Amino acid sequence: MIVGDSKPLEEILEMIQGKEKVLVLGCRGCVTVCNVGGEKEVGILATMLRIARKKAGLAPTVDERTIERQCDPEYIEELAEVAEGYDAIISIACGVGPQFMSERYPKVPVYPGINTTFIGGALEHGVWSERCQSCGNCLVHNFGGLCPIARCSKSIMNGPCGGSANKKCEISPDVDCIWHLIVEKMAGMGRLKELERVWPVKNWITSRDGGPRKRVREDLKQ
Amino acid sequence: MRLQYPTNIKIIQLPCSGRVDILHMLKSFEDGADGVYVAGCMEGDCHFLTGNFKARRKVNYLKGVLAALGIEPERVEMFNMSSAEGPRFAQVAREFTAKIKELGPSPVKKAKAA
Known part of the structure:
Protein backbone atom coordinates (compact mmCIF):
# COMPACT_ATOMS: atom_id res chain seq x y z
CA MET A 1 0.00 0.00 0.00
CA ILE A 119 5.15 2.05 -0.84
CA GLY A 120 5.34 -0.46 1.96
CA GLY A 121 3.64 -2.95 4.22
CA ALA A 122 2.64 -3.29 7.88
CA LEU A 123 5.16 -5.07 10.11
CA GLU A 124 2.66 -4.96 12.96
CA HIS A 125 -0.28 -2.74 13.92
CA GLY A 126 1.03 0.82 13.78
CA VAL A 127 4.40 0.02 12.16
CA TRP A 128 5.04 0.24 8.41
CA SER A 129 8.18 -0.36 6.40
CA GLU A 130 9.24 0.59 2.88
CA ARG A 131 9.36 -2.33 0.45
CA CYS A 132 9.15 -0.96 -3.06
CA GLN A 133 10.53 2.04 -4.89
CA SER A 134 8.53 1.40 -8.09
CA CYS A 135 11.72 1.23 -10.17
CA GLY A 136 9.71 -0.28 -13.01
CA ASN A 137 11.81 -3.43 -13.45
CA CYS A 138 11.31 -5.90 -10.59
CA LEU A 139 14.29 -8.16 -9.83
CA VAL A 140 13.58 -9.32 -6.27
CA HIS A 141 13.61 -13.02 -7.25
CA ASN A 142 17.37 -12.73 -7.82
CA PHE A 143 17.92 -11.60 -4.24
CA GLY A 144 15.93 -14.11 -2.22
CA GLY A 145 12.78 -11.98 -2.42
CA LEU A 146 14.43 -8.98 -0.73
CA CYS A 147 14.66 -5.76 -2.70
CA PRO A 148 18.09 -4.11 -2.77
CA ILE A 149 16.66 -1.10 -4.62
CA ALA A 150 14.11 -0.07 -2.00
CA ARG A 151 15.82 -1.45 1.08
CA CYS A 152 19.50 -0.65 0.55
CA SER A 153 20.30 2.97 1.38
CA LYS A 154 22.42 3.17 -1.76
CA SER A 155 20.22 0.89 -3.89
CA ILE A 156 23.28 -1.13 -4.87
CA MET A 157 22.90 -4.25 -6.97
CA ASN A 158 26.22 -5.84 -5.97
CA GLY A 159 26.44 -5.66 -2.20
CA PRO A 160 27.04 -5.43 0.63
CA CYS A 161 29.14 -2.27 0.72
CA GLY A 162 31.76 -1.36 3.32
CA GLY A 163 29.14 0.36 5.45
CA SER A 164 27.57 -2.91 6.58
CA ALA A 165 28.39 -3.80 10.19
CA ASN A 166 26.67 -6.16 12.66
CA LYS A 167 23.77 -6.70 10.23
CA LYS A 168 23.03 -2.97 10.21
CA CYS A 169 23.46 -0.17 7.69
CA GLU A 170 25.91 2.60 8.51
CA ILE A 171 23.21 5.27 8.18
CA SER A 172 21.44 4.15 11.36
CA PRO A 173 21.46 1.28 13.86
CA ASP A 174 17.71 1.01 13.20
CA VAL A 175 18.19 0.18 9.51
CA ASP A 176 18.94 -3.42 8.55
CA CYS A 177 21.65 -3.99 5.99
CA ILE A 178 19.46 -5.63 3.36
CA TRP A 179 22.53 -7.10 1.69
CA HIS A 180 23.41 -8.89 4.92
CA LEU A 181 19.89 -10.35 4.92
CA ILE A 182 20.10 -11.22 1.21
CA VAL A 183 23.34 -13.17 1.73
CA GLU A 184 21.92 -14.97 4.78
CA LYS A 185 18.69 -15.82 2.97
CA MET A 186 20.41 -17.06 -0.20
CA ALA A 187 22.87 -19.12 1.89
CA GLY A 188 19.94 -20.64 3.78
CA MET A 189 18.30 -21.57 0.49
CA GLY A 190 21.54 -23.06 -0.86
CA ARG A 191 21.62 -20.42 -3.61
CA LEU A 192 24.71 -18.47 -2.54
CA LYS A 193 26.41 -19.18 -5.87
CA GLU A 194 23.75 -17.10 -7.66
CA LEU A 195 25.09 -14.01 -5.90
CA GLU A 196 28.36 -14.35 -7.80
CA ARG A 197 26.57 -12.86 -10.79
CA VAL A 198 27.84 -9.34 -11.37
CA TRP A 199 25.00 -6.98 -12.17
CA PRO A 200 25.73 -4.20 -14.65
CA VAL A 201 24.63 -0.66 -13.89
CA LYS A 202 20.83 -0.67 -13.57
CA ASN A 203 18.86 1.05 -16.28
CA TRP A 204 16.89 3.68 -14.39
CA ILE A 205 14.91 4.76 -17.46
CA THR A 206 12.03 2.56 -16.23
CA SER A 207 12.14 4.41 -12.93
CA ARG A 208 11.50 8.13 -12.33
CA ASP A 209 14.71 8.96 -14.18
CA GLY A 210 12.84 8.37 -17.44
CA GLY A 211 10.45 11.21 -16.54
CA PRO A 212 6.82 10.99 -15.39
CA ARG A 213 5.39 7.60 -16.26
CA LYS A 214 2.15 6.73 -18.00
CA ARG A 215 0.75 3.32 -18.74
CA VAL A 216 -1.73 2.56 -21.50
CA ARG A 217 -3.42 -0.84 -21.72
CA GLU A 218 -4.81 -1.12 -25.23
CA ASP A 219 -6.87 -4.17 -24.24
CA LEU A 220 -8.69 -2.20 -21.52
CA LYS A 221 -8.82 1.27 -23.02
CA GLN A 222 -12.18 2.42 -24.34
CA MET B 1 -20.39 2.92 50.72
CA ARG B 2 -22.23 6.13 49.97
CA LEU B 3 -19.33 8.09 48.57
CA GLN B 4 -19.70 11.64 47.36
CA TYR B 5 -18.03 12.94 44.23
CA PRO B 6 -18.64 16.13 42.21
CA THR B 7 -21.87 16.14 40.22
CA ASN B 8 -20.29 17.85 37.21
CA ILE B 9 -18.62 14.61 36.15
CA LYS B 10 -20.36 12.73 33.38
CA ILE B 11 -19.42 9.09 33.30
CA ILE B 12 -19.19 7.29 29.96
CA GLN B 13 -18.98 3.56 30.54
CA LEU B 14 -16.81 1.39 28.33
CA PRO B 15 -16.09 -2.33 28.53
CA CYS B 16 -12.34 -1.61 28.90
CA SER B 17 -10.25 1.57 28.98
CA GLY B 18 -8.57 0.19 25.83
CA ARG B 19 -11.82 0.97 23.98
CA VAL B 20 -11.32 4.69 24.57
CA ASP B 21 -10.87 6.42 21.27
CA ILE B 22 -9.19 9.70 20.35
CA LEU B 23 -12.56 10.71 18.88
CA HIS B 24 -14.44 10.09 22.17
CA MET B 25 -12.11 12.48 23.94
CA LEU B 26 -11.87 15.03 21.10
CA LYS B 27 -15.66 15.19 20.68
CA SER B 28 -16.00 15.87 24.41
CA PHE B 29 -13.73 18.89 24.05
CA GLU B 30 -15.56 19.98 20.90
CA ASP B 31 -18.87 19.84 22.76
CA GLY B 32 -17.52 21.97 25.59
CA ALA B 33 -16.06 19.63 28.24
CA ASP B 34 -13.50 21.46 30.40
CA GLY B 35 -11.54 18.30 31.06
CA VAL B 36 -11.57 14.58 30.29
CA TYR B 37 -10.03 11.75 32.25
CA VAL B 38 -9.86 8.06 31.66
CA ALA B 39 -10.20 5.75 34.65
CA GLY B 40 -8.65 2.41 33.77
CA CYS B 41 -7.69 -0.67 35.76
CA MET B 42 -4.39 -0.98 37.60
CA GLU B 43 -1.41 -1.53 35.32
CA GLY B 44 -0.80 -5.25 34.98
CA ASP B 45 -4.40 -6.05 35.95
CA CYS B 46 -6.06 -5.58 32.55
CA HIS B 47 -8.45 -8.42 31.78
CA PHE B 48 -7.51 -7.94 28.11
CA LEU B 49 -3.81 -7.66 29.06
CA THR B 50 -2.88 -4.25 27.61
CA GLY B 51 -6.08 -2.18 27.35
CA ASN B 52 -5.06 0.29 30.04
CA PHE B 53 -1.59 0.76 28.51
CA LYS B 54 -3.20 1.49 25.15
CA ALA B 55 -5.54 4.01 26.80
CA ARG B 56 -2.57 5.77 28.39
CA ARG B 57 -0.81 6.01 25.02
CA LYS B 58 -3.95 7.52 23.46
CA VAL B 59 -4.25 10.02 26.32
CA ASN B 60 -0.61 11.01 25.82
CA TYR B 61 -1.19 11.40 22.07
CA LEU B 62 -4.19 13.62 22.78
CA LYS B 63 -2.09 15.81 25.10
CA GLY B 64 0.08 16.61 22.06
CA VAL B 65 -3.01 17.40 19.97
CA LEU B 66 -4.39 19.73 22.66
CA ALA B 67 -1.04 21.51 22.92
CA ALA B 68 -1.06 22.03 19.14
CA LEU B 69 -4.57 23.50 19.46
CA GLY B 70 -3.44 25.86 22.22
CA ILE B 71 -5.42 24.05 24.93
CA GLU B 72 -3.72 23.07 28.22
CA PRO B 73 -2.62 19.40 27.90
CA GLU B 74 -3.41 18.92 31.62
CA ARG B 75 -7.09 18.97 30.69
CA VAL B 76 -6.79 15.31 29.76
CA GLU B 77 -5.39 12.67 32.13
CA MET B 78 -5.29 8.94 32.68
CA PHE B 79 -5.78 7.39 36.15
CA ASN B 80 -5.43 3.79 37.22
CA MET B 81 -7.60 2.30 39.93
CA SER B 82 -9.12 -1.07 40.67
CA SER B 83 -12.87 -1.63 40.54
CA ALA B 84 -12.74 -2.36 44.28
CA GLU B 85 -11.36 1.11 45.04
CA GLY B 86 -14.51 3.19 45.37
CA PRO B 87 -12.88 5.73 47.71
CA ARG B 88 -10.04 6.27 45.22
CA PHE B 89 -12.56 6.79 42.40
CA ALA B 90 -14.24 9.51 44.43
CA GLN B 91 -10.91 11.02 45.45
CA VAL B 92 -9.65 11.19 41.83
CA ALA B 93 -12.98 12.74 40.79
CA ARG B 94 -12.58 15.45 43.44
CA GLU B 95 -8.91 16.11 42.69
CA PHE B 96 -9.36 16.28 38.91
CA THR B 97 -12.40 18.56 39.26
CA ALA B 98 -10.37 20.85 41.54
CA LYS B 99 -7.53 20.92 39.00
CA ILE B 100 -9.85 21.75 36.12
CA LYS B 101 -11.57 24.45 38.17
CA GLU B 102 -8.15 25.96 38.75
CA LEU B 103 -7.50 25.95 34.98
CA GLY B 104 -10.88 27.59 34.39
CA PRO B 105 -13.36 27.01 31.58
CA SER B 106 -12.11 25.40 28.37
CA PRO B 107 -10.78 27.96 25.88
CA VAL B 108 -13.16 26.41 23.34
CA LYS B 109 -16.14 27.42 25.48
CA LYS B 110 -14.72 30.80 26.42
CA ALA B 111 -14.52 31.85 22.78
CA LYS B 112 -18.09 30.72 22.21
CA ALA B 113 -19.35 32.78 25.15
CA ALA B 114 -17.46 35.88 24.05
Whole structure:
Protein backbone atom coordinates (compact mmCIF):
# COMPACT_ATOMS: atom_id res chain seq x y z
CA MET A 1 0.00 0.00 0.00
CA ILE A 2 0.93 3.66 -0.23
CA VAL A 3 1.93 4.87 3.23
CA GLY A 4 1.68 8.42 4.49
CA ASP A 5 2.02 10.60 7.58
CA SER A 6 -0.37 13.27 8.80
CA LYS A 7 0.85 16.80 8.29
CA PRO A 8 1.34 18.80 11.51
CA LEU A 9 -1.91 20.41 12.63
CA GLU A 10 -0.27 23.84 12.65
CA GLU A 11 0.55 23.49 8.95
CA ILE A 12 -3.03 22.53 8.08
CA LEU A 13 -4.45 25.38 10.17
CA GLU A 14 -2.23 27.81 8.30
CA MET A 15 -3.40 26.43 4.94
CA ILE A 16 -7.07 27.04 5.69
CA GLN A 17 -6.67 30.39 7.39
CA GLY A 18 -9.43 32.73 6.23
CA LYS A 19 -11.33 29.93 4.48
CA GLU A 20 -14.85 29.79 5.80
CA LYS A 21 -16.31 26.52 4.53
CA VAL A 22 -13.92 23.60 4.65
CA LEU A 23 -14.28 19.94 3.62
CA VAL A 24 -11.99 17.20 4.92
CA LEU A 25 -11.97 14.49 2.26
CA GLY A 26 -10.80 10.96 3.02
CA CYS A 27 -10.10 7.95 0.82
CA ARG A 28 -11.02 4.33 1.49
CA GLY A 29 -7.93 3.01 -0.29
CA CYS A 30 -4.35 2.66 0.96
CA VAL A 31 -4.54 5.57 3.40
CA THR A 32 -7.42 3.91 5.24
CA VAL A 33 -5.33 0.77 5.69
CA CYS A 34 -2.34 2.73 7.00
CA ASN A 35 -4.61 4.69 9.37
CA VAL A 36 -3.86 8.15 8.04
CA GLY A 37 -6.65 9.12 5.63
CA GLY A 38 -9.77 7.00 6.12
CA GLU A 39 -13.18 7.82 7.56
CA LYS A 40 -11.86 7.67 11.12
CA GLU A 41 -8.99 10.05 10.43
CA VAL A 42 -11.35 12.40 8.58
CA GLY A 43 -13.41 12.53 11.79
CA ILE A 44 -10.35 13.21 13.94
CA LEU A 45 -8.90 15.94 11.71
CA ALA A 46 -12.27 17.63 11.16
CA THR A 47 -12.97 17.61 14.92
CA MET A 48 -9.54 19.12 15.62
CA LEU A 49 -10.18 21.86 13.06
CA ARG A 50 -13.64 22.58 14.48
CA ILE A 51 -12.16 22.87 17.98
CA ALA A 52 -9.49 25.27 16.67
CA ARG A 53 -12.16 27.38 14.98
CA LYS A 54 -14.48 27.42 17.98
CA LYS A 55 -11.53 28.48 20.11
CA ALA A 56 -10.79 31.35 17.73
CA GLY A 57 -14.47 32.37 17.82
CA LEU A 58 -15.01 31.44 14.15
CA ALA A 59 -17.86 29.52 12.54
CA PRO A 60 -16.81 25.90 12.79
CA THR A 61 -17.89 24.83 9.30
CA VAL A 62 -15.70 21.82 8.68
CA ASP A 63 -17.55 19.01 6.91
CA GLU A 64 -16.50 15.38 6.62
CA ARG A 65 -16.64 13.05 3.63
CA THR A 66 -14.84 9.89 2.58
CA ILE A 67 -14.99 8.45 -0.92
CA GLU A 68 -14.07 5.00 -2.20
CA ARG A 69 -10.88 6.14 -3.92
CA GLN A 70 -9.45 9.52 -4.84
CA CYS A 71 -7.37 8.05 -7.66
CA ASP A 72 -10.36 7.18 -9.89
CA PRO A 73 -12.40 9.90 -11.67
CA GLU A 74 -15.75 8.16 -11.14
CA TYR A 75 -15.48 8.56 -7.36
CA ILE A 76 -14.18 12.14 -7.64
CA GLU A 77 -17.29 12.83 -9.73
CA GLU A 78 -19.51 12.01 -6.71
CA LEU A 79 -18.61 15.44 -5.31
CA ALA A 80 -19.81 17.33 -8.39
CA GLU A 81 -22.76 18.91 -6.62
CA VAL A 82 -20.98 19.95 -3.43
CA ALA A 83 -17.28 20.55 -4.18
CA GLU A 84 -17.57 24.09 -5.45
CA GLY A 85 -19.54 25.17 -2.39
CA TYR A 86 -16.39 24.93 -0.29
CA ASP A 87 -13.70 27.57 0.20
CA ALA A 88 -11.09 24.86 0.80
CA ILE A 89 -10.87 21.09 0.51
CA ILE A 90 -8.28 19.18 2.51
CA SER A 91 -7.57 15.85 0.85
CA ILE A 92 -6.05 13.28 3.15
CA ALA A 93 -5.45 10.75 0.37
CA CYS A 94 -1.97 10.14 -1.11
CA GLY A 95 -0.56 12.82 -3.41
CA VAL A 96 -2.87 11.64 -6.22
CA GLY A 97 -6.00 12.78 -4.35
CA PRO A 98 -5.39 16.54 -4.16
CA GLN A 99 -4.26 16.52 -7.81
CA PHE A 100 -7.28 14.63 -9.14
CA MET A 101 -9.55 16.83 -7.04
CA SER A 102 -8.06 20.11 -8.23
CA GLU A 103 -8.04 18.91 -11.85
CA ARG A 104 -11.75 18.10 -11.70
CA TYR A 105 -12.76 21.12 -9.58
CA PRO A 106 -10.40 23.91 -10.69
CA LYS A 107 -12.27 26.66 -8.82
CA VAL A 108 -11.72 25.19 -5.35
CA PRO A 109 -8.31 25.30 -3.66
CA VAL A 110 -7.37 21.75 -2.62
CA TYR A 111 -4.77 21.21 0.10
CA PRO A 112 -2.87 18.03 0.98
CA GLY A 113 -3.49 17.00 4.59
CA ILE A 114 -0.91 14.22 4.60
CA ASN A 115 2.63 13.67 3.39
CA THR A 116 2.86 10.60 1.14
CA THR A 117 5.98 8.74 2.18
CA PHE A 118 6.49 5.32 0.57
CA ILE A 119 5.15 2.05 -0.84
CA GLY A 120 5.34 -0.46 1.96
CA GLY A 121 3.64 -2.95 4.22
CA ALA A 122 2.64 -3.29 7.88
CA LEU A 123 5.16 -5.07 10.11
CA GLU A 124 2.66 -4.96 12.96
CA HIS A 125 -0.28 -2.74 13.92
CA GLY A 126 1.03 0.82 13.78
CA VAL A 127 4.40 0.02 12.16
CA TRP A 128 5.04 0.24 8.41
CA SER A 129 8.18 -0.36 6.40
CA GLU A 130 9.24 0.59 2.88
CA ARG A 131 9.36 -2.33 0.45
CA CYS A 132 9.15 -0.96 -3.06
CA GLN A 133 10.53 2.04 -4.89
CA SER A 134 8.53 1.40 -8.09
CA CYS A 135 11.72 1.23 -10.17
CA GLY A 136 9.71 -0.28 -13.01
CA ASN A 137 11.81 -3.43 -13.45
CA CYS A 138 11.31 -5.90 -10.59
CA LEU A 139 14.29 -8.16 -9.83
CA VAL A 140 13.58 -9.32 -6.27
CA HIS A 141 13.61 -13.02 -7.25
CA ASN A 142 17.37 -12.73 -7.82
CA PHE A 143 17.92 -11.60 -4.24
CA GLY A 144 15.93 -14.11 -2.22
CA GLY A 145 12.78 -11.98 -2.42
CA LEU A 146 14.43 -8.98 -0.73
CA CYS A 147 14.66 -5.76 -2.70
CA PRO A 148 18.09 -4.11 -2.77
CA ILE A 149 16.66 -1.10 -4.62
CA ALA A 150 14.11 -0.07 -2.00
CA ARG A 151 15.82 -1.45 1.08
CA CYS A 152 19.50 -0.65 0.55
CA SER A 153 20.30 2.97 1.38
CA LYS A 154 22.42 3.17 -1.76
CA SER A 155 20.22 0.89 -3.89
CA ILE A 156 23.28 -1.13 -4.87
CA MET A 157 22.90 -4.25 -6.97
CA ASN A 158 26.22 -5.84 -5.97
CA GLY A 159 26.44 -5.66 -2.20
CA PRO A 160 27.04 -5.43 0.63
CA CYS A 161 29.14 -2.27 0.72
CA GLY A 162 31.76 -1.36 3.32
CA GLY A 163 29.14 0.36 5.45
CA SER A 164 27.57 -2.91 6.58
CA ALA A 165 28.39 -3.80 10.19
CA ASN A 166 26.67 -6.16 12.66
CA LYS A 167 23.77 -6.70 10.23
CA LYS A 168 23.03 -2.97 10.21
CA CYS A 169 23.46 -0.17 7.69
CA GLU A 170 25.91 2.60 8.51
CA ILE A 171 23.21 5.27 8.18
CA SER A 172 21.44 4.15 11.36
CA PRO A 173 21.46 1.28 13.86
CA ASP A 174 17.71 1.01 13.20
CA VAL A 175 18.19 0.18 9.51
CA ASP A 176 18.94 -3.42 8.55
CA CYS A 177 21.65 -3.99 5.99
CA ILE A 178 19.46 -5.63 3.36
CA TRP A 179 22.53 -7.10 1.69
CA HIS A 180 23.41 -8.89 4.92
CA LEU A 181 19.89 -10.35 4.92
CA ILE A 182 20.10 -11.22 1.21
CA VAL A 183 23.34 -13.17 1.73
CA GLU A 184 21.92 -14.97 4.78
CA LYS A 185 18.69 -15.82 2.97
CA MET A 186 20.41 -17.06 -0.20
CA ALA A 187 22.87 -19.12 1.89
CA GLY A 188 19.94 -20.64 3.78
CA MET A 189 18.30 -21.57 0.49
CA GLY A 190 21.54 -23.06 -0.86
CA ARG A 191 21.62 -20.42 -3.61
CA LEU A 192 24.71 -18.47 -2.54
CA LYS A 193 26.41 -19.18 -5.87
CA GLU A 194 23.75 -17.10 -7.66
CA LEU A 195 25.09 -14.01 -5.90
CA GLU A 196 28.36 -14.35 -7.80
CA ARG A 197 26.57 -12.86 -10.79
CA VAL A 198 27.84 -9.34 -11.37
CA TRP A 199 25.00 -6.98 -12.17
CA PRO A 200 25.73 -4.20 -14.65
CA VAL A 201 24.63 -0.66 -13.89
CA LYS A 202 20.83 -0.67 -13.57
CA ASN A 203 18.86 1.05 -16.28
CA TRP A 204 16.89 3.68 -14.39
CA ILE A 205 14.91 4.76 -17.46
CA THR A 206 12.03 2.56 -16.23
CA SER A 207 12.14 4.41 -12.93
CA ARG A 208 11.50 8.13 -12.33
CA ASP A 209 14.71 8.96 -14.18
CA GLY A 210 12.84 8.37 -17.44
CA GLY A 211 10.45 11.21 -16.54
CA PRO A 212 6.82 10.99 -15.39
CA ARG A 213 5.39 7.60 -16.26
CA LYS A 214 2.15 6.73 -18.00
CA ARG A 215 0.75 3.32 -18.74
CA VAL A 216 -1.73 2.56 -21.50
CA ARG A 217 -3.42 -0.84 -21.72
CA GLU A 218 -4.81 -1.12 -25.23
CA ASP A 219 -6.87 -4.17 -24.24
CA LEU A 220 -8.69 -2.20 -21.52
CA LYS A 221 -8.82 1.27 -23.02
CA GLN A 222 -12.18 2.42 -24.34
CA MET B 1 -20.39 2.92 50.72
CA ARG B 2 -22.23 6.13 49.97
CA LEU B 3 -19.33 8.09 48.57
CA GLN B 4 -19.70 11.64 47.36
CA TYR B 5 -18.03 12.94 44.23
CA PRO B 6 -18.64 16.13 42.21
CA THR B 7 -21.87 16.14 40.22
CA ASN B 8 -20.29 17.85 37.21
CA ILE B 9 -18.62 14.61 36.15
CA LYS B 10 -20.36 12.73 33.38
CA ILE B 11 -19.42 9.09 33.30
CA ILE B 12 -19.19 7.29 29.96
CA GLN B 13 -18.98 3.56 30.54
CA LEU B 14 -16.81 1.39 28.33
CA PRO B 15 -16.09 -2.33 28.53
CA CYS B 16 -12.34 -1.61 28.90
CA SER B 17 -10.25 1.57 28.98
CA GLY B 18 -8.57 0.19 25.83
CA ARG B 19 -11.82 0.97 23.98
CA VAL B 20 -11.32 4.69 24.57
CA ASP B 21 -10.87 6.42 21.27
CA ILE B 22 -9.19 9.70 20.35
CA LEU B 23 -12.56 10.71 18.88
CA HIS B 24 -14.44 10.09 22.17
CA MET B 25 -12.11 12.48 23.94
CA LEU B 26 -11.87 15.03 21.10
CA LYS B 27 -15.66 15.19 20.68
CA SER B 28 -16.00 15.87 24.41
CA PHE B 29 -13.73 18.89 24.05
CA GLU B 30 -15.56 19.98 20.90
CA ASP B 31 -18.87 19.84 22.76
CA GLY B 32 -17.52 21.97 25.59
CA ALA B 33 -16.06 19.63 28.24
CA ASP B 34 -13.50 21.46 30.40
CA GLY B 35 -11.54 18.30 31.06
CA VAL B 36 -11.57 14.58 30.29
CA TYR B 37 -10.03 11.75 32.25
CA VAL B 38 -9.86 8.06 31.66
CA ALA B 39 -10.20 5.75 34.65
CA GLY B 40 -8.65 2.41 33.77
CA CYS B 41 -7.69 -0.67 35.76
CA MET B 42 -4.39 -0.98 37.60
CA GLU B 43 -1.41 -1.53 35.32
CA GLY B 44 -0.80 -5.25 34.98
CA ASP B 45 -4.40 -6.05 35.95
CA CYS B 46 -6.06 -5.58 32.55
CA HIS B 47 -8.45 -8.42 31.78
CA PHE B 48 -7.51 -7.94 28.11
CA LEU B 49 -3.81 -7.66 29.06
CA THR B 50 -2.88 -4.25 27.61
CA GLY B 51 -6.08 -2.18 27.35
CA ASN B 52 -5.06 0.29 30.04
CA PHE B 53 -1.59 0.76 28.51
CA LYS B 54 -3.20 1.49 25.15
CA ALA B 55 -5.54 4.01 26.80
CA ARG B 56 -2.57 5.77 28.39
CA ARG B 57 -0.81 6.01 25.02
CA LYS B 58 -3.95 7.52 23.46
CA VAL B 59 -4.25 10.02 26.32
CA ASN B 60 -0.61 11.01 25.82
CA TYR B 61 -1.19 11.40 22.07
CA LEU B 62 -4.19 13.62 22.78
CA LYS B 63 -2.09 15.81 25.10
CA GLY B 64 0.08 16.61 22.06
CA VAL B 65 -3.01 17.40 19.97
CA LEU B 66 -4.39 19.73 22.66
CA ALA B 67 -1.04 21.51 22.92
CA ALA B 68 -1.06 22.03 19.14
CA LEU B 69 -4.57 23.50 19.46
CA GLY B 70 -3.44 25.86 22.22
CA ILE B 71 -5.42 24.05 24.93
CA GLU B 72 -3.72 23.07 28.22
CA PRO B 73 -2.62 19.40 27.90
CA GLU B 74 -3.41 18.92 31.62
CA ARG B 75 -7.09 18.97 30.69
CA VAL B 76 -6.79 15.31 29.76
CA GLU B 77 -5.39 12.67 32.13
CA MET B 78 -5.29 8.94 32.68
CA PHE B 79 -5.78 7.39 36.15
CA ASN B 80 -5.43 3.79 37.22
CA MET B 81 -7.60 2.30 39.93
CA SER B 82 -9.12 -1.07 40.67
CA SER B 83 -12.87 -1.63 40.54
CA ALA B 84 -12.74 -2.36 44.28
CA GLU B 85 -11.36 1.11 45.04
CA GLY B 86 -14.51 3.19 45.37
CA PRO B 87 -12.88 5.73 47.71
CA ARG B 88 -10.04 6.27 45.22
CA PHE B 89 -12.56 6.79 42.40
CA ALA B 90 -14.24 9.51 44.43
CA GLN B 91 -10.91 11.02 45.45
CA VAL B 92 -9.65 11.19 41.83
CA ALA B 93 -12.98 12.74 40.79
CA ARG B 94 -12.58 15.45 43.44
CA GLU B 95 -8.91 16.11 42.69
CA PHE B 96 -9.36 16.28 38.91
CA THR B 97 -12.40 18.56 39.26
CA ALA B 98 -10.37 20.85 41.54
CA LYS B 99 -7.53 20.92 39.00
CA ILE B 100 -9.85 21.75 36.12
CA LYS B 101 -11.57 24.45 38.17
CA GLU B 102 -8.15 25.96 38.75
CA LEU B 103 -7.50 25.95 34.98
CA GLY B 104 -10.88 27.59 34.39
CA PRO B 105 -13.36 27.01 31.58
CA SER B 106 -12.11 25.40 28.37
CA PRO B 107 -10.78 27.96 25.88
CA VAL B 108 -13.16 26.41 23.34
CA LYS B 109 -16.14 27.42 25.48
CA LYS B 110 -14.72 30.80 26.42
CA ALA B 111 -14.52 31.85 22.78
CA LYS B 112 -18.09 30.72 22.21
CA ALA B 113 -19.35 32.78 25.15
CA ALA B 114 -17.46 35.88 24.05
